[in-house]
Amino acid sequence: MVESIPYINLAWLVPALPLLGFLVTGLVNKRLKHNQAGIIASVMVLLSFIISVILFFALRASGQNSATVTLFNWIAIGGMNIPFALLIDHLSLTMMLIVTGVGALIHIYSIGYMHDDERVNSFFAQMNLFTFSMLLLVMGANYLVLFIGWEGVGLCSYLLIGFWFKNPAYNYAARKAFIMNRIGDLGFILGIILLFFTFKSVTFSEVFAHTAGFQSGTPVITLITILLLIGAVGKSAQIPLFTWLPDAMAGPTPVSALIHAATMVTAGIYMIARSSILYNLAPVTLTIIIVIGLATLLMAAIIGLKQNDIKKVLAYSTVSQLGYMFLALGLGAYSTGVFHVTTHAFFKALLFLGAGSVIHAMGGEQDIRKMGGLRKKMPLTYFTFLAATLAISGIPPFSGFFSKDLILNKAFEYNIIVYILALAGALLTCFYMFRLLYLVFFGEQRFANAHPHESPRVMTIPLMILAILSVFGGFLNVPSLFGGNSGFSNFLQSAVVSKTGEEMSHSTEIGLIVISLALLSLVIFFAYRTFVKKAVVPAGDEEPMSLLGRIVYNKFYIDEIYNFVFEKPLGFLSGFFFNKIENTILDPAVDEVGFATARLGTLLRKLQQGNMSFYLFAMVAGILLFIIFILIV
Amino acid sequence: MKEISSAIQLIPLEYYIILSVTLFSIGVMGILFRRNIIAILMCLELMFNSVNLLLTAFSAYHSDPSGQVFVFFIMIVAAAEVAVGLSIVVMMKRNVESVDINLLNRLKW
């Protein structure tokens, strides 16, 4: 079956090329001239993208839905047989194309952005390593290969967040990201173990084939799905494990774009979408996902309203959009969730790269209160940023409209309250994004020292490509309302099993669209009035804020709560262990062993005094003992 | 010598064994007891002789001349050993000015 698909043998090259790039740039780190590392890294990812496209067309031409490429027999112990295999099907192809496509654009952008950094070679090595891990994650044919990629992206996230490691605050942020991921990973590992225990296999095809015997709501399946969900919550920054994502903005902006907008944080979504059959059997977990998704999207949107750092606003926006994707998954619309992943990758990467362009031009300034009026100085950046903002707000015909609209429709079918909350989140999203746009690009210039200029072409060309994708990407999945055939959802039908409700009537759909468009226009107008007409600038740090404002500005004090509840007791416990047990008991015990040996040696040394008569005594005693021994034994 | 030959058969073997063991243990006791090197060498000779006696007794008992030939060789070795041992005593007297064995205590680390 595998051989009938042409070019399928090239499948292993897709993750291998970035790995090769990592090895080359990592090992010959010191000797590469300035731009060579970046060019090598970008070329590798581009090649992976081209091969992914070839695989896409080859799979389509062959008429099959999936193909498994087994690289080697990995674990074969007793009843456990886990090959190292790659699965090429529609879902993994979608993710591969996103990862390599957007990844290649971000690599090219980074050539310009990281041009002046002294450690630029190791930056590209780590980026390539990340791409390799992410590709392993999405291409894995069983949960263990997925997990390898899962851990790999966690590691690369840690490395890249703490890239400028000379600053201790960045190190703390990197550590926080890694440890929160780890908490999720614990649940994930337990889920895999339970999965293996139940199904005797971890390969996707085998597990999903065996689910036929289980009824909906079986406790085992519910437990498995909850454990896997914990992993996804950690990786995709949902409540309660989301505080690492805003702090992760300490890394360079291309890192934020690639890892924390387009790819790594969507790993959780991908994993749940992949396990759609399991989740369909556990309605309790789906309800939990809906609740988590709603809470996350609202809370992050509220916090984002009051942030003054351009990257932090985008970070909270990412958390909020991830909440939307979780909401879609919880509603059973897995392909919609993946579609939102795709469109979000386009416009969020564009937003981050645009923000990077602004930061680069402003010489490192990230506070939006110190920007303004950049529209005239950086027109290209402004237009692409505008496109992305329109996309994220859900204005037709941009891509965000199609994906968000599908989610809102599904929410309306499910429960009217969920719909209202989701719609409120969409409105908040629109508001803070336009606030960001107006404060940065409109109004009078509030800075004194910087000389902003348009970014070099190596940075603006990816911006333009991503803008085109953000504008026209929505047409991948045009619903039947507008005469399309939902190409994307049908494409994914073979890989994920979405819950199909009854088809909504077209009039209801049109009604919902009209409502949301009307409200969105109101919000945009209100934002325009506040930030452009009245030129309201957010207050500086010294001015007092209202109580509500302070709570929101300080992120609902969640970081402080976590610190008090978790970090302080753990710190106390570890201090206790160190002082009382390690220094008092364990360390001296180990030293005692050495001392006891030395003392034994001193004792035994007395045997050799050099005294003749003692030796004679010893000889006689020895012979006596020997004869007695022979007599008795 | 025929009278003597019949006399041999009267004395049982165990008497000679006990006698030899007695002499040997007296020699061991003497080695541990005395501090003079010459005395220790003499007790060593005592031990040699007890062994000689035992060997000869066994040889007479089993009517095997190999025992007595072996005693002959032991005497040779004892003689050579006494010669060398006494020259060591002379050397010791020359170096340490005394023949007390407790003064020879440098055989350690």
Place this chain on the structure above:
Amino acid sequence: MIFLFYMLSAIMVISALFVVFSKSPINNVIFLIICFIAMAGHYILLNAQFLAVVHIIVYTGAIMVLFLFVIMLLNLNKAIIPQKSKMTRIMAVIAGGIFFLVLLAATRQTFEIQPRYPFTSEIGLVANIGKTLFHEYLLPFELSSVLFLAAMVGAVMFGKKDHLSDEN
């Protein structure tokens, strides 16, 4: 006959005890000579004629005389050497006693041995010893002469004065 045996044994044991417990080296030598003569008596009792004579000539005549020479030459009879501490001496006697008991226990099994060859009393004669010596044990005999040579060379080497230390 047994009476002869007992008397000789008594002389031997008593003189051996005196060897151990006497203080002066000359006394040691005297008692040891008495012990050796008693032992020669035992050899004659066993009809080991060759051995008896060789014993007297080699042991009593040569080795003891050698001891006496060394004692006289080094003036050891005048040297007062302190004895070992009381505790050590008691331990020595006890060790000797234990040794005696253990050996006795060890050799108890030999009390029931049967003779191997038919009884002759003529194996102690010089001619028979000579025959055995030069037929079966010729090699050890020749090698023992080499041994004597080595011992002689060693003794002479030890006795010589060190020229190197003299020059220092």
